[in-house]
Amino acid sequence: MHNKSLPWLNSIVLTLANIGLALLASVIVLSLTGVDIGAAISQIYHGAFGTQEGRGYTLYYATNFIFSGLGVALAWHAGLFNIGGEGQATLGGLGVAIICIQLDGLSLWLLIPASMLFCALFGAIWAFIPAWLNAYRSSNIVITTIMLNLIASSFLVYLLAGALKAPGQMAAVSESLSAASALPSMQSVMAFLGFNIVSTPLNISFLWALVCSAGLYYYLWYTKLGYETRVVGHSDESAHYAGIRSKRIVIITMMISGALIGFIGLNEVQGNSLQLNVDFVAGFGFAGIAVALMGRNNPLGIVIASILFGALYQGGSELAFNEESIGNNVIFLIQGLVVLFCGALQWMLKPTINYWLRPMEVTKEDKLPVR
Amino acid sequence: MENTFSWILLLDASLRLATPLMFAALAGFVSERAGVMDIGLEGKMLLGAFAAATIASVTGSAWQGVFAAIIVTGCFSLLHAFACITHKGDHVVSGLAINLLAAAVTALLAQRIFVQGGMTPILSDEQRLPTIEFPNIITHDDSIVSQLYWHLLSGHNVLVYLAFIVVFLAIYLMKYSTWGIVVLAAGDNPTALKRAGFSVSKIRYMAVIAGGCICGLSGAFLSIGHGAGFVENMTVGKGFIALAALIFGRWHPVGVMLSCLFFGFLEALAIRLQESRFSDVDSVIPIQLLEITPYVLTLCVLAGVIGKSAAPATLGKPMR
Secondary structure, three states, X not given: OOOOOOHHHHHHHHHHHHHHHHHHHHHHHHHHOOOOHHHHXXXXXXXXXHOHXXXXXXXXXXXXXXXXXXXXXXXXXXXXXXXXXXXXXXXXXXXXXXXXXXXXXXXXXXXXXXXXXXXXXXXXXXXXXXXXXXXXXXXXXXXXXXXXXXXXXXXXXHHHHOOOEOOOOOOOEEOOOOXXXXXXXXXXXXXXXXXXXXXXXXXXXXXXXXXXXXXXXXXXXXXXXXXXXXXXXXXXXXXXXXXXXXXXXXXXXXXXXXXXXXXXHHHHHHHHHOOOEOOOOOOHHXXXXXXXXXXXXXXXHHHHHHHHHHHHHHHHHHHHHHOXXXXXXXXXXXXXXXXXXXXXXXXXXXXXXXXXXXXXXXXXXXXXXXX | OHHHHHHHHHXXXXXXXXXXXXXXXXXXXXXXXXXXXXXXXXXXXXHHHHHHHHHHXXXXXXXXXXXXXXXHHHHHHHHHHHHHHHOOOXXXXXXXXXXXXXXXXXXXXXXXXXXXXXXXXXOOHHHOOOEEOOOOOOOOOOOHHHHHHHHHHOOEEHHHHHXXXXXXXXXXXXXXXXXXXXXXXXXXXXXXXXXXXXXXXXXXXXXXXXXXXXXXXXHHHHHHXXXXXXXXXXXXXXXXXXXXXXXXXXXXXXXXXXXXXXXHXXXXXXXXXXXXXXXXXXXXXXXHHHHHHHHHHHHHHHOOOOOOOOOOOOOOOOOO
């Protein structure tokens, strides 16, 4: 009579059902606001995948989503909720801009490692503060990271109004990095390999994002530190009995998480705009939460979810371009509903799914030997 | 004389800027004392502002706008309660979802309904909440008492006074009513409450919805009290400052009120400095320093540098 459940199947079905529910809710809300759904979907699809340029932009945005999704997911495995992505990405971009301005003229082979290092370092330092406060002063990491987001954004405004402000500019932007210090675009990489693609902001940080995803997978499931991270996330008490120094793990995890999210700055500043402006992070840090929830905190899932979000972002901005009244809000709406259904309400459908997917009950009559 | 007057005007502006913070922080107070964390204050504030401005502009009645704001934010906190209490979802994730949804839904609807780039039309004085002039018991003259009376105390929007009434109501209810004690218990010791025969879920539901309704007032003040219409993302982080005030005020109504007033004062000072920057002296304090003060102070409280933070014991943990 015992009811053996199928956890892996159930969890996949549950995830898909939650995503489906979120998308269904998006469709309902959008049609209630008077959007022509059929036209909007085909427009988003065409905008994101229809042209080579669209695909380039999709992957370019996906790069940001991968970095922030990975950062959020890593912290999640240690039981930490890092919603400080906005601040960590801001600091990452700041690090990139500072190093690129300071080391202007250096060969790219040296500049890229230096800017990556500084990007990671700045992001990690910004994540170190809440991590330390959490580990040693048991401060709530959600609140501290929110506060640090707001502090980072004011700090950036302060720097862009003063120390980093481009001379002779009215707008609050930094001076431009020289074109020679830009990350190689995918166009030039592909041209080197003999393929010809159109020019988009897509650059080698996309490849770095994929490397980071694979690296995170290896780190979490094949290294001692990753194992300890997951133990701490599962139960602080067990970690204590196993002799794991959980405070150390909290700090290391958060710093890696901050560094990963900081790489958004690399993609945005050195990869595309070559300039710091006030809102270059533009919600990518927060979006990592939706991405991580959709990807079930698994690096592969995150890459898939990021491409989906990148497509929405790119297709959605096409939508905003052609039909002015819709705007980027469609993306925020879908993000919000994904966070709601895949996050806050993720267990809502569990009883239903467990009911429908339960194994057939074996009764006594069935067990009779077949003659 | 000139100097005193400018100080009075600064305090007057502080009161005005502290009002939305007070409503939102009290909303967070009610919900968090019952054990449900609420980082969706920012979003609910925005929803309240949008609902109030829309209904006021459509019906022409400011009070119907206030009512609509309360209903809308109440509904969204019902969603929060449904996720956090019934389905034991993560409180932070749910609050975050509300913030994202609020930003998107208000902007989309505002664009769809009014087709003015995400704004409601500018509201006339009849569509806004009235200000209250105090009775004429003190003559208008240059004495400090008269100036305090006429410029600081009298002539505010009706919601400014309501904010203080809500604070005193919160103090009274928390200290002297069963309802208040039950809510405190739901956050500090739900097991004991359960053993005493109360339904923890029901109490938390009620507290979260009550908090949502109060938060609606904060939005209404922004769009039809202090302001004259809804603008996309008009809360610009006020919900998070309210959250900071809640922590800095240590989850106690008096503390919350005082920290809201203090943060309101900082904001007023920042605006004053920004105005004076172009006219006379270059200000010594960067405006951003004033902006981040609430957040830095909150970090210090959380770090235990300034006293001990006194969060409700089971805040953010679902009832087992």
